[in-house]
Amino acid sequence: MLLHNKKIAIIGAGPVGLTMAILLQQKGIDVTVYERDKDAQTRIWGGTLDLHKDSGQETMKKAGLLEKYFELAIPMGRTVADQNGTILFTHKTTPEEAHDNPEINRNDLRNLLLNNLKNETVVWNSKVNALEIKGEKWILHFENNKTETADFVIGANGGMSAIRKYITDAEVEETGTFMIQGEVSQAEINCKDFLNLCDDNILMTSYNGNLLVANPKNAASLSYNVIFETPSDWVSGNELDFTNTESICSFLVNRSSDWAESYKELFRATSFFVGLPTRKISLENEWKNNRPLPITLIGDAAHLMPPFAGQGANIGLVDAMILAENLLNGKFESIETAIEAYEQEMFVYAKEAQKETRNNELVMRAPDFSFMRFAE
Template sequence: METINLLQDKKIAIVGGGPGGLTLARLLQLKGANVKVYERDFNNEARVQGAIVDLHFESGLKVMEDAGLMEAFKANYMPGADKFRLVDKNAKILADEHEQSSDESFGDEHFRPEIDRGALRNILIAGLLPDTVVWDSQFEHMVQVNNIWELQFKNGTTATADLVIGAEGYRSKIRPYVTDIKALYSGATIIQGEIDDPEKECPEIYALVNKGNLIAMGSGKTIAAQPRGDGGLTYYASSLYPEDWIKTSGIDFNDSEKVYTYLVNYYEGWDPIFFTLFKACSHFVPRPLNYFPLDQHWEAKPNLTLIGDAAHLMPPSGEGVNTAMLDALDLSECLTSGGFQNIEAAIAAYENQMQLRAKLLGQEALEEIKDFASPSEESIKKLIKQFTPIGLSKE
């Protein structure tokens, strides 16, 4: 049977220039597709992309290999940043991968190298044809005219596309065109902080992090910290809170002194070293950890779909970026394999695969998030036991 080139003479619009959207653009361009990525950031330097992210053997690293970008990744990843250190509320070290020797490297299924999100983004952008990313393009709405999508952006520009993919995170404005299924609250909230010069501002914590991943756990609350590629530090103070806590707490999260006072009181009895972490931060962001229902399903659209958090938001579990990149690989293969009669059938096959995977990973994330955000003595002991000669499992 003759194969069908579903994307011949088609214009594809990917809304969102995160890892998922950029990976999809790269993979589709390798197959000769006509792709544009519409990204709300003014340019690539508009904002810090956040903390480091680890790529996994069976997902993120596999996709980088398939995208022909593995050598670029190897040149930019952060050796040693995948190591974990677990401490208690007194800053006593309970388990430490820095003390373990390891022969793990690329090709080992347990090796999960970390890379700065900005560096990952740069690698993916460099792998695209010139002018693939259309900056300063914050999506507002779209209409369908004769099976063609007409997209409108906040800056007043417009674009047309035969196929639109929403890849702009769980606040996706494309998602409502696909489904009206809303996010649910996991029960956990994090307060995120950024420190630009931790070596100067909080040297004891900087040493404790040791350019890797630090987790500090006490009964009912956690602090996690990670390095950024620019030498800065991102940290997360996590616990269980009511769904409306950000509104009802009375805390002005734009007032760093008030947030600092709250955190010092909330973490009363913890070693003062953690208070230096709070003090060094001038910008806090509260983030309720939401997720889409695990049993969500919708009928496939003929020219519209979603990848990444726009499709299947789940609590942080180390799988978010990896899953978005795997979505991109699966969708690109469905669209370009020649195995489907039309785009709608290709999208339906991709979405079935994506939703099944997201359900399994989402269930694991939900089971783990409460132990992480509000650990008990038992959950802390369980985490310590996960240290093995090959390292801490980061499921």
């Protein structure tokens, strides 16, 4: 076996890194995951994830976790409303559609994956700053000045990964869209009218270049995104102070001045906001050949893309499935050839996902865009 007596280091305990660890550990491989979060209780903030049948769900099946995913994920219908709060389209998920793409809270997914790893597989509070080579080993340098060694490093630590530079010169690029994410607790009290408008569905509204997507069932909260083209005079959203919740609320209320009061109620009920310029990592640059020791990237670290096709996590999970299969199936002569085959395959499907994502992004940013074109 290629990985016999090898120590594997996975950088990042997101869904992709943890799933990669499960797939390797199930075959007896010595794998450690290093994560910058303080501990397993560190809350992950953000929208729910829906795993697609032909990608993310296939990986969950390979890991033996598909049924557990279905137990935790919530089938969600779709509602499209206009800026006046008038329902244009609604669809409740049928029993036959329950497993198509149910939504799972990010913390629930992390816990599901952690519960299927051996204790102490994940080393918390361990942010990797740099790598170096000593003899036949990778030396991992961490922010807290500790070091560890590994025979093979897999970067799964997201779009801002510090180890990408060892593999590719590609840099993170902003795509020209800005997202403001908000969260409301006790929505049944704090924004009752908007919650009723959702009617237990994911609600989508678009008007004059402003998009709103809300999920009323993100664990115990209602979470949402407001999406718009980044103004030309902005620099990474620095014009907005996200430490000042009231100022962001005012910005959104002013931006939606001609929207129904229920939307403004939503903004005023929000407990905190996060601003995110959407970013990508192009796969047009070839990755470095003749790497001195085995190293590769999976997930956002390899091919960060905005969420406009729902592909990011799903493509990352496919990465984990294919790379694990190549390393474990006995068909390759070396770790390096197994990695090369994975990367060649990944470049094809990830580029296609990025293309789909970009096309959707440009369409959705148009002033006359309507979610109805996706709903019908």
